[in-house]
Amino acid sequence: MIAPLVAAAVLAATVPDLQVPRGTSVGDAKARDEAGLGPLQVLKLLADEDVSGARSIAEPLLARNPSDHGARLAVGVLRIYEQRYDEAVRLLESSELGDPAGYLTLARAAQGVTKGHERYEGERVTVSYPKGKDEVLVPYLVEALEKQRAALERALGAVPPGKLVVEIVNDVKELSQLTTLGESEIRTSGTVAVCKFNKLILLSPKALLKGYEWLDTAAHEYTHLVLTWKSRNQAPIWLQEGLAKWFEQDWRGGGEPLSPVSAAMVRDAARKGTLVTFEEMHPSIAKLPSQERASLAYAEVVLAVERMVAQGGPPVIGTVLDLLAAGKDARGAVATALRIPFDRFLEDWKRHMVERPLPRGGEHELRKLRFRDDPKHGGTWSEWAEIQDEKARGYARLGDMMRARGRWAAARIELGKAYERVGARIPILSDQLALAALQSGQEQLAEKVLVDAIGWNPEYPALHVHLARLLARREDWARVQEHLLLANRRDPFDPEIHGGLARALKALGDPQGASREERFLRILLPEGPHP
C-alpha cells in the first residue's frame, strides 16, 4: 500500500511541477492537469485500489500529453494494476524517471513471472496460472471466489465492480517479486497470498510441503480487496485482517472462525500477556517476526470482530466500514457503531479472548503448544513429536518401523497401542493406523479411526483421502466426493483425490465433471500431462 505513496514522493521530488498545492480538489481534470497534479492523483487512487478512478484521470492525461513523463509514469503504473505488464514496462521506461518506488522493477518482474502463463477468463474472475499442474486449481478457485463475492455482497451491500484477477505463482521467489515483500518476510510470517495491485496473488500449494488452506486463503485475500475498496483503504490493519478472517469461510457457508490451535494459542497468550498489540500489527501482519506471532495476531483480530458482531450484530461491520470511508478513524468508527467507548470495547475483547470456550481439540493444542515451547522438545519438528505421551510415541515409532518394512499387521498392532493411549487427536497417528488397518484387512477399524480423527482434525487431508478410499470400496460415492473435496481444499495436487473424484462424479451422474477430473489426474500423474 505504501508503494504508490513512495512513488508519489519520488515523483514529486523528481518532477518539481508535481508539488501538491493545499486545497486542490479532485474532480477538475483540467485544473489538476494544469497544476501537474494528475499523475499524483492517479497514484493516490491506485494506492486505494481505485483503479477505475485512476483510469478516468490517467488515460485522458496521457492522451493530452503523450510525451509527458508524469503522464507516462501514471499510466505505466496504472497498467500494472491492469495486468498489462508489457505496456507498463514500455511506458515506465519511456517516462525516463528511472525506477520510482520500484514500479519499473515490479512491472518487469510481473512481466517475467507471468510470461508463459495460461489464462482462464471467467465471467467475474480471471485466473493467470503457470502451465502445468496448477490448472487443477482453477475451477475450484473460480467457484470459491464467485461464492465469496456473492457472500460479501450480501454481507456488505456491495463489492468492487469488474473482474477479479488472480495470479498464481510457483514459489516464494515469484511471490516476493510480485508482492514486493521480502522472501524472508514471506517465509517468516508464512504469507501465502496477497491482495495487491488490483489482483490476488496466490502462492501455489505445491510450494508448501503439505499444502495449505488455499481456497480459504483466496477468499480471505479477496475479502481484503473488497474491504479496501469499501473503506477507501481507511481500515487499520487489525480491522482489515480481522474482517478478512471473519469472512474467509463464507464461501463455503461459514464455520468456526478459529482453528483449535489458534484458539489455544490466543488463550495462552492472553493468560501470559504476550498478545500481539494492534501497533505491532502495523504495517502488515506478514511482517511479524514469526509464523506463530502472525497466527496469534490473526486469532486476536478475528476475535475482535467476533466480539464486535456479538455486541452490535452483523450490520455493525458495514456501518464501521462506511464510517471509515467517510473519514472517521477506526477507534471512532467502532465506538460509534457499537455505541460504547473504544477502550471498553478493548477490555471486552480481551476478556472474550480468555473466556471464550475452546473449540474441540483446543485443550490438546494448548498442551501441544507448551510442549513445543519446552526447550527440551523445541528443537525438532516432527509430526510424531505431537504425541506427548512418551510411551505412545514409542509405539508409534515402532509402528512406523513396521510400516516401512511392509509389516502391516504388526504396524497396526503397534500403532493401535499408541492410539489406545492418545486417542484420535493426533492426525498422523490416526492416519497411519487407519492405513495399516486397511492394508491388513481391518476395514471397520480403519473407518472408525478415520471418522474419529476427522472429528478432531477436519483439515488434515490424508484422513479424508483414506476415508474416501475406504468409502469407494463400498461405492458410497456421495461421501467419497464430500471427503475428497475436503482434502482438495488443502492438498489439491494429490492425484488420488482427482482420480477418486472422477470415479465419484461419474457414479453420481456428472460425466463432464468426471472427465475434467480424469484430465486433472493425468496432469498430476508422475509421467506428467498427456498430449
Added chain:
Amino acid sequence: MSVAYGEIARVLGGARRRQVWIVLLAAAGFGAAAAVVCLLLGAAALGAGARGWVRGVALGGAALAASAAAGWAALRLLRTAWSDEAAARTVGAGEPALRSALVSSIELSRERADVQASGRFSVALLDAHVAWTAERARQVRLDQAVPARIARRGGVALLAALAVAGLAALGSGGALGKGFSRLLARAAAAAPSADPITGDIELTLRYPAYMRREPRTLSGTGGEIRAPKGTEVELRTRADRKVDQAEVEVTAEGDGGARPSSSLTPSPRPSPPASAGGEGGRRHLALSVKDGRDLAGKLLVEDAGSYRFRFLDRRGRAAAEGPPIPIAVEPDLAPEVRIVSPEREVEVDPAAVVRIEWQAEDDVGLAEVALVVTPPGGEERRRVLRAGADVRRDGGTVDLDLAPERLGEGEVLSYRIEAKDGDAISGPKTGASDTHRVKIYSEAEHRRQVLEKAKQLFDELVALLADRLETLAAGPVSTPDRLALAVQLDARTRQLHERMREVARELRRDRSAPRPVASALDNVAGSLRLAEQRVSGVRAPIAQLLRIRSQPDANLLGNMAAADGQLDAELEKGILYLEQLLDKQRAEDLVRLAKDLSKRRAELGDLLQKYRAAPSEAAKKELLARISRMKDRVKELLARMSETAKGFNDEHMNAEALAEMQKAKNLGGGLDEVEQKLAQGDVEGAMRALDQMASTLDKMLAGMQRTAGLPDEKARALMKEMLAFKDKLDQVKGEQEQTAKDTDAIRKKYQQQVAERSKKAEQKLKDLQRLAGEAKRDVDQAQPGVSYRAEPELDQSREALSDLERALGMRELQAAFETSLRAAPAVERLARFLEEDVPLAEQNPAYTRREPQLVREAQRHARDAVPKVREIRDELGRLFPDPRQLLGEGDQKKLDQLSQRQRELERQAGELQQKLSELAQQAPVFPPNAQGQLAESRGHMNQAAGQLGQAKNPQRGHGEQQLALDALSRFQKGLEDAARKGQGQGDGPGFPFPFADSGGEREGDGGDFNHEKVKIPGAEAHKVPEEFRRDLLEAMKQGTPERYRGDVQRYYEELVK
C-alpha cells in the same frame, strides 16, 4: 556243359579281362591326376609361404585321391567283371536282348543237370537256346561291347594335370619348386643313421659372462647339450672312419626351421653354404679334422633343438650323418621377490613408518632391487634399495615413512618390491612381489562397519517383533500347531540374544567400536534373555500337556500370554533404545565425516599458500593431484553421508541437519573451480574459490554439530532421573546401615544376657549334649533296617541330631534350640514310619526291601531316640529364653522404633523398585537381575521389621538387616559395573548411567555382572584367625531359611575346621 556254352564262356572271359584293364587304367589315370592336383596346390601354397599344416593337407589330399580311385576301381570291377553274369551284363549292356540271352544261358547251363533230372524243362530246348546264344556271342566285338573310353579319359586327365604342374613350375620362378621341396622334404630326406658315426663327445661349456660361472668340461658324453642361452659349447670327438671333411648340422625346434636356431662360431674352414631353399633353419658348422678322424668345433647355444655330425666327401656331399643329438636351453628365470612382512594389507596411522621386510632371489644373480610405491591417485615412484650387488639371494628391510604422503583416513597406498637380474643375453628380467597395501586407519570406517553389525541385529529385532506380533495376534497359542510356531519364535529369540551378546563381545575388542553400542547390545540381550526364559518356562508345561492331549487350564495359558506380552515389551523397549543409540552414533559419524572434509580443505589451503609463495611445476602437479584426491574423497564422503542419513528417525535428526548435508553437494563444484583456476595459473582465484568452499564447509559443520546431537537431549533427561535414583538409593542404603547399627547395639545386650544364662546351665547343657549323642547313636543303629520310604526321615534325623550335638557342644543355645525343633519331628516321623513298616515287612519283605527282623530292630532304635530328642527340645525350650524376657522395656521400645524405621525403609525401597521399573521402561540400561535384587532387599527389610517388632528378636532382625544391606550392595555394585561397561574411550557415557565413579571397563558376559574381587588367602593363612572364627559363629547364629539350614550348618563347620 555243352560246346556252345564253352563258346559263350570264352567270349565272356575276354570281356572280363578287357574290362579289368580298362577300369584299372582309368582309376590310375584319374587318381594320379587328382593326386597331382593336390600336390600341386599344396606345393603352391607352401611355396607361397603357407604354414606347415598345408603340407599335411596336400599330402592327405593326394593320398585320398589315390585311395578314392582304388576304391572306385574295386567297386566297378565287382559290378562289371567279377562273375560270368556280371561280364554278361557288361557285354550286353548296349543290347538288352543279348544281355538277357547271355545271362539266361549261363544260368540254364549251370542248372542243366538238374533240369535234366527233374524234367522241368526240355533239355533240348535249353541246348538250342544256349547254342543260339553262343552263335550271337561269337558275333560280339569286344572293343565295342566293352569300350575303353574311360581309360583314355583317365590318361588324358593325368596328362593334363602333369602339364599344368609343369607349366606352374616353370611359371612360378622357383617358388613352386621350393613348395614341392617343403612338401616332399621329409619324405625325400635321407634317413639319418640311427647309429652314431662318432665316438664319445667332449663338451666344454663357456657360460655367458654375466653369469660369472666357470667353464665346465664334460667328457665321455653322448653329446647332449644342456646350457643357458649364450653359452659357447666346444665339441671334441673322433669319427668312426677316416673323413675328409665334417660338419655339425644344427636344427632348431619349431616350425620347420624357418628361423635360424643357433649361430655358429666361425669355423676353422669356411662353412659350406646352406643348401639353397631346402634346409630352412638348419645351419652347418664346419668342424676341424685332424689326423683324418679327430673332430673339433664350437657352437653357441641360443635355442633348444638338436645337432648332428655329418661327414662329407671330397666334393662336399654328405657321406654319412649321425643321429640328432638334443640341445636343451637352461632358462634364466626372472627373479622371485616376496614381502615377508607386513601382511598384504595393513591399517596404520597416517604418520606411521611401515617397516617392509623383503627377500629376493634369482637363479643367476640380482642386479637391482627397488621399492615401488603408488600413492592414491598418483604415479608410481621407484626407490632403488640395492644395485649391482650381483648376489643370487638378498633380503633386507626398508622403512616406508607415510607422513610425507599426507594420506587421509581410509586412503590406500600400494607398494611392491621389484628385482632385476643381469641377463646380458636376453635382456634383464624383472620379478615383482605381490602388491601390498597400506591403508590409513579410518576410525569412521571401522565405526561404520561396527554400526552396520549392530544395525543388522536391530533389523532382526524388528523382524522378530513383527513376526511375534503377527503370529500371536492370529489367535491363542493353545493348539499344538500354534504352539509349535511360538516355540520356533522362542528359538529365534534365543539365537538373537545370544548373537547380540556375541557381537557385543566383538565390539569390545574393537578399539574403534563405540562402547555404548556394545553395552546397549548386552543390556538388551540380557533383558531379552530373561523374558525369553520366562516365556519358554511357561511354554514347556503347556507343550507337555498338549503332547498328552490334555487341555491346559486357563491360568496356565494366561501366564503364557502374560509372559509373551512381557517379551514383546522387552523387544519394543530394546528396539527403541537401540534405534536412539544407533541414530546418535550415526549423527556423530556425520559430524566426523564433515570434520574430516574440513581438515582436508585446510591442508589444501596450506599447499596452495606454499605454491603461491614458491610456484613450481612440481608443486602445481602435486596440488592438482591433491585436488583430484580430495574430489574423490568428497564424492566418497557425500555417498557415505547420504547413506548414513538414510532411515533416521526424524525425532533424532531434524530436517535442518539434513538440509545442511545437502549443502555439501556444492563442494564438488567448488573443487572444480579451484582446479580450473589453478590450471589457468590464477592462484588468487583458486584461493578465493577455496575460501568460498571453506565457508560452506564451516557452515555445514556448525549446522550439523548443532543439530546432530539431538538424541542426547533425551539421554540428558534420563540422566537427570537416574541421578535422582542414585541419590535415593544411596540414602536408603545409608539409612539401612544406620538402622542395622542401632539394632546391633541391642543385639549385643541380648547376646550378653544369653551368654550369662548359658553359663548357669552348664551342667544341664552337658547332659543334653550327651543325650543328643545317644539319640544320634540310636538313629544310626536303626539305619540297616530303614525302609526305602523312611530313608529321607533317617537322613533328616541324623543330620539334625548331629547339628544339635554340635550346637550344644559349642554352647549355642539359640542354634541348639532351633535344631532341636527340627530334629524332634524328624525322629518322630522316622519312628512312626518304621512302626508302620514292621507289619508290612512281615507280610512281605519285598514291600520294604528289608528283612522283617532288621525293620523291627530299626523301629526299636528309632523309638528309643524319640523321648531323648523330646527331652532335649523341652529342656532347651525351658533354658532358652524369649527375647522379651531378656530385654528391658526400654530396649523393647527401641526395637519397636527400629521396626518402624525398618518398615519405612522397606517402603522407600519399594518406591525405588517402582522407579527402577519406570526407568527400565525408558531404556534397558539396568542389569537384568537388578529388579530381583531390589525385591530381595525389600524382602529382608520386611523380615527384619517383623523380627524387630513382634518377635522382639534383635539377633534375627539384625541378620535380616545385614542380608538386606548385602542385597542393596550387590544391586549398587551391579549398577556400577554396568555403568563402567558403558563408558567408552572418549565417547562419553552414551546413555545415562551415573553410578560409575571411574575405572575402565571389565569384560563380562552380561549376565553375572557382579565381579567383586576375591582375595586369595596366602600360605600363612592356613590357620583360621580367631576373629574370623568368631564372626563365623556369629553368622551361624543368624537365622537361616529352613530348607538351607543343614547346608549352611555344614558349610560353617567346614570353614571352622
